[in-house]
Amino acid sequence: MARRNRTRSSARTRVGNLDLATCERARVSRDRRFDGRFFSGVRTTRIYCRPVCPVRPAKAENVSFYPSAAAAERAGFRPCLRCRPETAPFSPAWKGSLATVERAVRLINEGALDRAPVEVFAASLGVGARHLTRLFDKHLGASPGQIARTARVQRAKRLLDNTKLPMIEIALLAGFRSLRRFNAVFAEVYKRPPTEIRRAQRNG
Incomplete structure (x- = not known):
């Protein structure tokens, strides 16, 4: 893949x-x-x-x-x-040209897909899930679900860098439903567990 x-x-x-x-x-x-x-x-x-x-x-x-x-x-x-x-600042290349995509990304960054499946989310935007997926793939090179996963990991990374919260709180605040899922996705994206990154920060 x-x-x-x-x-x-x-x-x-x-x-x-x-x-x-x-x-x-x-x-x-x-x-x-x-x-x-x-x-x-x-x-x-x-x-x-x-x-x-x-x-x-x-x-x-x-x-x-x-x-x-x-x-x-x-x-x-x-x-x-x-x-x-x-x-990185939120500065989408399609800004001003595709209101649906821009609104969708903004809502995803606010956690919309942490609370509802893609089908329900797309319907709230007035489009079908398949059409929304096609728009995302065309303009972002990723599906709504993949954009949402990256948004969760990015929220978690900012919390990891800027707070001393325990991992379970970071996981839940970032939009993950369990610490196990958070650890698995974070390690998949960063190729190392969140505890290792926090330890490295504390060691300078």
């Missing part, structure tokens, strides 16, 4: 309303104007970053661009611990 997604992503000629040459210039120059508008995945490290990442830019031939953090994770990349994709 990941290989198929990587192939489809690498075949894209645009990322949102940006062409690939623009993304590459923004990535190399760390242009803050593009922060949140795309993410770059480095195939040699399997890590994805914001355009403003302080790490030395990878070679262009090793980089793929994605319209959302969820799309990068769907393609098999894990979030960078230096530039912290979970702190």
